[in-house]
Each structure stands twice: as structure tokens, then as C-alpha cells.
Amino acid sequence: MRPSHALGRHLALAGFMGAGKSSLGREVAERLGRVFVDLDHEVESRAGRSIAELFDEQGEAAFRALEEQAAADTLRGAEPVVVALGGGAVLPESIRRQLARGAFTVVLDVEPEDAWHRTSGSDRPLARDEAAFQTLYRTRAPLYDEVADARADDLEELLLAAAGAHVEVGSVDDLGSLVPGDGAVALVADGHVSGIHGVRAQLALGGRDLEQHEIPAGEAAKTPAVLERLWTELRLGRDGTLVALGGGATTDVAGFAAATHMRGVPWVAVPTTLVGQVDAGIGGKTAIDLPGAKNAVGAFHWPARVVCDPGLLETLPDEQRANGLAEVVKTGLLAGAPVWERSEPEQVRFCASFKAGVCLADPHDRGTRNQLNLGHTFAHALEVAAGYTLPHGRAVALGLLAALRLSGLDEQVRVLQEVLAPEPVAVDPDTAWAALGRDKKAERGSPRLVLLDAPGKPRWGVELPEADVRRALEELIA
Numbered sequence: 001m002r003p004s005h006a007l008g009r010h011l012a013l014a015g016f017m018g019a020g021k022s023s024l025g026r027e028v029a030e031r032l033g034r035v036f037v038d039l040d041h042e043v044e045s046r047a048g049r050s051i052a053e054l055f056d057e058q059g060e061a062a063f064r065a066l067e068e069q070a071a072a073d074t075l076r077g078a079e080p081v082v083v084a085l086g087g088g089a090v091l092p093e094s095i096r097r098q099l100a101r102g103a104f105t106v107v108l109d110v111e112p113e114d115a116w117h118r119t120s121g122s123d124r125p126l127a128r129d130e131a132a133f134q135t136l137y138r139t140r141a142p143l144y145d146e147v148a149d150a151r152a153d154d155l156e157e158l159l160l161a162a163a164g165a166h167v168e169v170g171s172v173d174d175l176g177s178l179v180p181g182d183g184a185v186a187l188v189a190d191g192h193v194s195g196i197h198g199v200r201a202q203l204a205l206g207g208r209d210l211e212q213h214e215i216p217a218g219e220a221a222k223t224p225a226v227l228e229r230l231w232t233e234l235r236l237g238r239d240g241t242l243v244a245l246g247g248g249a250t251t252d253v254a255g256f257a258a259a260t261h262m263r264g265v266p267w268v269a270v271p272t273t274l275v276g277q278v279d280a281g282i283g284g285k286t287a288i289d290l291p292g293a294k295n296a297v298g299a300f301h302w303p304a305r306v307v308c309d310p311g312l313l314e315t316l317p318d319e320q321r322a323n324g325l326a327e328v329v330k331t332g333l334l335a336g337a338p339v340w341e342r343s344e345p346e347q348v349r350f351c352a353s354f355k356a357g358v359c360l361a362d363p364h365d366r367g368t369r370n371q372l373n374l375g376h377t378f379a380h381a382l383e384v385a386a387g388y389t390l391p392h393g394r395a396v397a398l399g400l401l402a403a404l405r406l407s408g409l410d411e412q413v414r415v416l417q418e419v420l421a422p423e424p425v426a427v428d429p430d431t432a433w434a435a436l437g438r439d440k441k442a443e444r445g446s447p448r449l450v451l452l453d454a455p456g457k458p459r460w461g462v463e464l465p466e467a468d469v470r471r472a473l474e475e476l477i478a
């Protein structure tokens, strides 16, 4: 079966010359914190001369031999890298086999006319004659089709593809082809979501051996009892796939069931809330709650696919949408882009792609993923002090406000107040303060915060004078 994401595998970029493999490759490698190998440069450094010189002095065959060797060496490396393959690197069958074995290959699409405009006049030996160039384009297309695990045409799409995520209105109707393989499927949803969107999912999965499981709606699903019921009732073998259709609560518990049923089966997240599509469905964290301890038990279990269909959000109640918007604003601040000004499907695409990049860079939450807690240390403290009666979005809006104030970003404070209009909450300040000190990111009782040096420039693990943090917290309390 083809790989469905690049976690733990090389990310190989293939496609015709002029598709942007080198520039996108460099950018995506930086986002994923991976080494970038530009195969053409690798060949040049091995040959000690430029590709044009190599072609002119020794001919194409000599270049191809060096290219095949460099590609093979790169793909044999154990540490996953991003590699931009030269346009013809997929010609040898040995390389296509190695790609299938050790890489997730994304083909970057480019129209032949655009490719010609971008490359003619350069010193590329194969972009000197337009007719020959067009013929080459047509003869190579089937090879790209053969190696493509996914296709993309910009950085956002590339990050989504690398994470196995697919964002498209109407994509729920393609579930049949988006759920990898052709084995049995266990569909897990709450009764409400199943009533609204379940039939479309079932129809799309038609032809698969299908079992269905209903769980409670919302946080009530994230309990040991619900998990035990899933463990007992799941019939799925190891060649099957669990599909979680619903909000973050559903994907959290169903993902954990997938992580543990028969010691782990693949799963597909189909998030149906804005929170789910921009946050909970992406990144492979799954969990249930224990009494008084949210997300206390869980597993990292990367979904084989995430299918985000923004069309499913049409039925979402306003309060749920507001919860999602707070995460959208958080993402926009982390990325340094006013993404909240875009349409909802574009918000989903941007935020899912951003989170995909951060989580692929740090799948086990040991470093850069910390930034996703922006505003959340304060938010959790307020939620605890309010006995979890406070909507998460409202808590996050307040938490972001505190983080921006402590970051000294007055302009962003103003924008936040305009977009999310956070209202102070009536909770006991001492209870909230105690909860802040108990936060799992706290060391020795004083909280470690995520702040912004500027929009798009997060810094985590920041320790501030206690008095400043306490004042910022109290400003959130009515």
C-alpha cells in the first residue's frame, strides 16, 4: 500500500523542471526542521562542476549515472530528509523502487508553458529547445504519475500532503478513495453528527465492509468507559481502518481506540467542527480524560489521513464556530498572517497546513510544538477555575489577550479585541492562580509561557516575574 504521509519517511519532491522543487523544497525543509538535499547540487558537488559543464563535457549518460548514485545514497539515509529530485531523477526504475520503499513522494505540478518560461534562457541543458522540451514533458508525465503519493502546487498544499491531510469542500464524498487500502472500516461518530453527516460518509464508504459505533457527543465521549466499550465492540482486524467522524472529542477518543485496539490500527480523522479541522484532527495526539484531569491518558498516533471538508461546517452552531475562531486567531498570530480575515475554507486550509508543519517537525511534543500552547496556559487556568463551564474559545480568547499584553504587542491586542471580543470571566482569582502554577508546562510552580517577539515569531518556555503573570491573569477576571 502507498504511504499516506511523510512522518518518519523522506519527503521527496518530484516533477518537471521549473515546477519549483528546489525553492519549495528548501521552504518545506525549514518548516519541518529537516535537512534539505537538492539533488542537482549534490550531483554538482560530487562532479566538481556545473550540470551544464557535465552535460557538455561528458554527456547526459554520465550525469544520469551520478544522479542515480546520489539519489540512492540520499534515499538510503536513515534520518528523514526533504529531497528535491531533478526532473529526470525518476527515470531509473531502481530510484522509483527506492522512492516507493522509503519516501513519501509529492509531485509538484506545473503547466508545460509555465515550465518553459521559467527555465528557458537558464543554463539547463534540457531547456534549450522548446519542441524537445515539450516532448520531454509528455514522455515524463507517466513517470511522475507512477511515483506520486500526492500532488501539490504550493507550500500550503505540500505541508498538508506531507501530513496526510486533505482540505477540500466536498471531500467527505471521496472518503472511499481517501481511506487508504480496501480493508474493513469502523466508523465512529456521535449520534448527532451521525444524524447530520453520517449518511454521506456511509455512502462514500460504500463497498467497504463497514461496522458503525455510536459514542456520546462532546467531552462525555472521552472517558475510560466509552473507550472500553469501543475496545469490546470493535471487530476490525489489523488490515482495517478506523474512521472518526466528528469534533475533537470524537477524534480524540476514537484515535486513542485506534492506537490501542490490537496494539494499533490505522485511523482516519474526518473532523466536522472548526476546532477539529484547524486543530484537533491534525498532529496525531489522542486522549481521554480522567476525573478532574483533562487529556490525562492518551497516545501519539498519527492519522493515516485527515479529511477536512469545510462544507461540513455549515451545520455548526455559532458557539462551536466561535471556539474554532479562537484557534484560527491563535494560528494567525503564530504564523504572522491575519488569516481570520479569510473565508472559512481558506482559514481551514491555512491553519491545518500550519499545524501540520509544526507537528511533523515535532511529532512527540518535545520542542517547537510548544508554540501551539499560545494563550492556552491562561485559558486552562480559567477553565479549571470555572469548573469547565467556560467555552474553550472564550478561555482561549482571554488567554491570547494575556499573552499579547505580556508580549507588549499593543496593535495585536487591539485586533484581538476587535475579532474575538473577549469578555472577562467571574472566577475565583486564587483558584485560577493555583491552576496556573499546576499547569503541566510549569516548572517548580511558576508557569512557562508562550509569548510573541512579534507576530509570526513565537518564543516558548518563557518565565516572567510572578507578579507580572498574576496581574495579567487578574486582568482577565471580572
Ligand SMILES: NC(=O)c1ccc[n+]([C@@H]2O[C@H](COP(=O)([O-])OP(=O)(O)OC[C@H]3O[C@@H](n4cnc5c(N)ncnc54)[C@H](O)[C@@H]3O)[C@@H](O)[C@H]2O)c1
Residues within 6 Å of the ligand: 190, 192, 193, 196, 217, 218, 219, 222, 246, 247, 248, 249, 250, 252, 272, 273, 274, 275, 276, 279, 280, 281, 282, 283, 284, 285, 286, 287, 295, 312, 313, 314, 315, 316, 317, 320, 323
Ligand atoms: N488532539 C488534539 O490535538 C486536540 C486539539 C484541540 C482540541 N482537542 C480536543 O477537542 C475537544 C473539543 O472538540 P470540539 O471543539 O470539536 O468539540 P466536540 O468534539 O466536543 O463537539 C462539540 C459538539 O458539536 C457537535 N458537532 C460536531 N460537528 C458538528 C457539525 N458539523 N454540525 C453540528 N454539530 C456538530 C457534536 O455533536 C458535539 O455535540 C476537546 O476534548 C479537546 O481536548 C484535541
Ligand SMILES: [Zn+2]
Residues within 6 Å of the ligand: 327, 376, 392, 396
Ligand atoms: Zn485550544
